[in-house]
Amino acid sequence: MTTDTDVLPTMSFPAEPPPRRRTGLLRQLGVDTGYTLTGFPVAIAAFVVVVTGLAVGAGLLVVWVGVAVLAATLVAARGFAVVERAWLPSVLDRPVPQPAYRTPEGSATRKLLTPLRDPQTWLDALHAIVRFPVAIASFVVTVTFWSIALAGLTYAAWDWALPDASTDPDNMDLLELVGIESSAWTRIALYTAIGVVFAVLLPFAVRAVALLQAQLGRVMLTSRAAAQAEIGRLAQGRDAAVAAEAVALRRLERDIHDGPQQQLVRLNMDLARAQRTLERDPNAAREALGEAAGLARETLEDLRALSRGIAPPVLADRGLAAALAAVAARSPVAVDLAVDLPEERLAPVTENTAYFVVSEALANVAKHSDATACRVAVVRTGDRLHVVVEDDGVGGAVLAPGHGLAGLADRLQAVDGVLSVESPRGGPTKLVAELPCA
Known part of the structure; x- marks a missing residue:
C-alpha cells in the first residue's frame, strides 16, 4: 500500500532506546x-x-x-x-x-x-x-x-x-x-x-x-x-506539521487546477456555445447543454473526492465514528469497520488526524493494493488512540525516506503520534497509527 502524496525530504528522528531488561x-x-x-x-x-x-x-x-x-x-x-x-x-x-x-x-x-x-x-x-x-x-x-x-x-x-x-x-x-x-x-x-x-x-x-x-x-x-x-x-513536530500542511495545500492546488478548474472552464465554454446556438440550432444547443450537465456532475464528484481529504461537516457534527462510517461506505473496497470509542468526544486535532489517516489509507488501498477486503479498527487504550488499517492486497508498502508514506508519518509526528507499516511482498499490508487522545 503506497500513497500518491508529494514526497517530502524527511527528517531523521532518533530511535527510541529499547527498554532495558529488569535486573535480578x-x-x-x-x-x-x-x-x-x-x-x-x-x-x-x-x-x-x-x-x-x-x-x-x-x-x-x-x-x-x-x-x-x-x-x-x-x-x-x-x-x-x-x-x-x-x-x-x-x-x-x-x-x-x-x-x-x-x-x-x-x-x-x-x-x-x-x-x-x-x-x-x-x-x-x-x-x-x-x-x-x-x-x-x-x-x-x-x-x-x-x-x-x-x-x-x-x-x-x-x-x-x-x-x-x-x-x-x-x-x-x-x-x-x-x-x-x-x-x-x-x-x-x-x-x-x-x-x-x-x-x-x-x-x-x-x-x-x-x-x-x-x-x-x-x-x-x-x-x-x-x-x-x-x-x-x-x-x-512543528516542522513536520508545517511540511505536512504544505504538501496538503500543494496537492489540493494541483488537483483543483488539473481537475475541477479545467472542467469549469470547459463548462463555461459549453454554456456559451449553447447560448450562441440556442435560436439558430436548438438541437446543437440541447446537445451542448447535455454535455454541460454531464460535465457539471463530473465536477461535483471531483470536488466531493477532494473534500474527503479535508475534515467533513459530519466529523464536527457527529464525531469520529460517524465520519469513519461515511468514509468506509464510499470506499470501492469492502471495509470491515470496528470503532470502540468512549461516549465523550476526543480532542478535535485527534479526530481530524485519525480521520485523515483512515481516509488516506483507504484511498491507497483502492488505488494501489489490488485488495478485495479491508479491515479498519479504531480503539482508545488509556490516553492513546490506536488506528489499524489492514488489507489483503499485494503488499510492498515501505515506510522510509523518499517513499510516499513519509507524508502520512509527518502528519502523525506533528501531533506526537507514530506510524508503523508491515507490508511484505505478496501482502497483507497492516498500517498502525498511534496518537495521543488529548
Missing part, C-alpha cells in the same frame, strides 16, 4: 554496591578538584589567570560528570539522555571561555559539590550493612577465636553489657539473627542509597538534556 535482585545488589563503593573515591576526587579549582580561580580573577583556572576546573567537572552519567543507566535501570555541550568556536579567547558560558558545565561542578555528602552517606550505609550481615552470618565460624569475660573481665559481649548471662550458643544465636536481619534488609538499604545518589545525578546531569531533547522533539 542479587545482580542489582552487586550493581548498587559497586556504584556506592566506587563512587565514594570518585566523589572525593571530584569534590577536591572542583572546590579547589573554583576557589583558586575566583581568587586569581584579578590577574585574569583565574579565567583559565576556572575553565580547566569546569572541564574537569565535566569529566567527572561523564563518568557519573555512564553509571546511571545500570543503577536506574533505564537509559538517560546525554546533554549537548557548547562547541568551542571563534577566537582563542572565546574557545577558552566556552566552558564558562555553558550552563551544563556549571551544573556538573555543582553536582560534584552536592554529591559529596550524599556519597559519604551512601558509602557508610553500604559498608555498615554489608559488614554486619557478613559478620552475623559467619559468626559461628569464628566465635571461638574471640576473647570473652572468662579470660578478661573487660571483654564483654552485647548480652553481658545489657545484664544477660552469655554463653557461646546464645551469642551465636543472637549475632546470627542480627546478621539475618541485616542480610534481608541489605538489598533494600543499598538500593535506597544508590537510588538517592543516582537520582541526584539524574536531576543535575541529565534533566537539562531531557529538556533539550523535548524542545527538539517539539520543534521537529
